[in-house]
Amino acid sequence: MLIKSKTDIPASEITPQSIYQERRRFMQSVVNTAFATAVGLAAPTWVAQARGIAPSTDTTKKPFFDLKKSPFSTDETLTPLAKIISYANFYEFGTDKSDPMTHAHSLVTRPWTIEVVGEVEKPGILDIENILRDFAMEERIYRMRCIEGWSMVIPWIGFSLSELIKRFQPTSKAKFVQFFTLSDPQQMPGLKYKILNWPYTEALRMDEAQHPLTLLSVGLYGEQLPNENGAPLRLVVPWKYGFKSIKSIVKINLTEQQPQSIWTAYAPSLYGFYANVNPQVPHPRWSQKKERRIGEFFKRDTLMFNGYAEQVASLYSGMDLKKYY
Numbered sequence: 416m417l418i419k420s421k422t423d424i425p426a427s428e429i430t431p432q433s434i435y436q437e438r439r440r441f442m443q444s445v446v447n448t449a450f451a452t453a454v455g456l457a458a459p460t461w462v463a464q465a466r467g468i469a470p471s472t473d474t475t476k477k478p479f480f481d482l483k484k485s486p487f488s489t490d491e492t493l494t495p496l497a498k499i500i501s502y503a504n505f506y507e508f509g510t511d512k513s514d515p516m517t518h519a520h521s522l523v524t525r526p527w528t529i530e531v532v533g534e535v536e537k538p539g540i541l542d543i544e545n546i547l548r549d550f551a552m553e554e555r556i557y558r559m560r561c562i563e564g565w566s567m568v569i570p571w572i573g574f575s576l577s578e579l580i581k582r583f584q585p586t587s588k589a590k591f592v593q594f595f596t597l598s599d600p601q602q603m604p605g606l607k608y609k610i611l612n613w614p615y616t617e618a619l620r621m622d623e624a625q626h627p628l629t630l631l632s633v634g635l636y637g638e639q640l641p642n643e644n645g646a647p648l649r650l651v652v653p654w655k656y657g658f659k660s661i662k663s664i665v666k667i668n669l670t671e672q673q674p675q676s677i678w679t680a681y682a683p684s685l686y687g688f689y690a691n692v693n694p695q696v697p698h699p700r701w702s703q704k705k706e707r708r709i710g711e712f713f714k715r716d717t718l719m720f721n722g723y724a725e726q727v728a729s730l731y732s733g734m735d736l737k738k739y740y
């Protein structure tokens with residue numbers, strides 16, 4: 416199903432790279448100064464309540480209204496917001512599930528831009544405020560399955576990645592889409608531990624990236640994304656293990672060759688490029704047949720492609736998914 420956008424972003428709003436870099440240097444210095452006084456005040460209302468702190472006065476964290484609910488949504492029970500925030504993987508803030516909640520307040524999410532480069536006719540930069548204004552946001556309630564064996568049901572807010580990609584006009588050589596997370600040790604204390612080859616990167620095949628299920632998320636539970644979950648913009652690919660859903664994206668690069676991701680570079684035998692949820696292919700260290708839904712006691716069966724086989728199985732027809740795991 417095709418998700419339509421409200422309006423097209425005029426080419427004039429895609430800033431040329433040179434002008435952007437100068438502007439960003441200036442804005443970053445202003446923000447760094449302001450940030451010291453703003454820490455802790457930037458949480459949106461529900462999120463602040465879930466964390467047990469005062470609600471936000473930050474107007475950049477405006478809630479979303481009148482969201483259309485995507486037909487892709489599941490009607491399974493939602494994972495409570497407090498769990499989504501406090502049980503997170505965001506290694507730039509530490510490796511414990513609760514580390515993002517403790518440390519991610521230091522992430523500065525305004526100003527924020529996403530640079531699109533590589534095999535595109537019109538490389539350029541989009542500001543998050545333009546994205547929030549110009550793309551038609553909808554609510555998509557997706558099942559999420561982590562390679563570690565737990566799962567959640569999250570009411571994401573966002574729009575299809577394909578909508579963003581087409582604005583930059585991919586060339587015929589564009590076969591893969593690579594993503595980069597911000598890498599700033601000032602804001603991300605976990606970066607001082609060289610456990611991974613930072614920055615966090617991920618990649619999809621072009622047809623996966625353009626699939627209507629593939630979401631760029633800017634919010635959850637009706638408000639803009641909590642820092643813990645990848646503010647201000649992250650990827651959500653619900654039929655793949657969670658590590659493909661890269662957080663806090665600053666750059667997108669369209670390539671001809673298949674790129675490495677942070678996890679395939681770290682341990683290719685443990686983390687495949689495709690990372691499709693597949694109960695038939697065990698992780699070398701554990702089975703993937705079952706999962707524990709966060710908040711539930713009993714384990715449940717893991718479904719092929721995380722239950723999205725009807726929509727995505729055809730992307731992999733003829734492929735040996737034991738080899739291309």
Ligand code: MTE
Nearest residue numbers: 503504505506561596615657658660661662
């Ligand atoms: N993105 C970045 N930049 N850094 C990370 O450590 N962890 C990944 C993914 N995206 C990660 C990331 C993993 S392992 C998972 S399971 C999901 O984020 C978790 O998303 P959630 O914390 O919002 O549930």
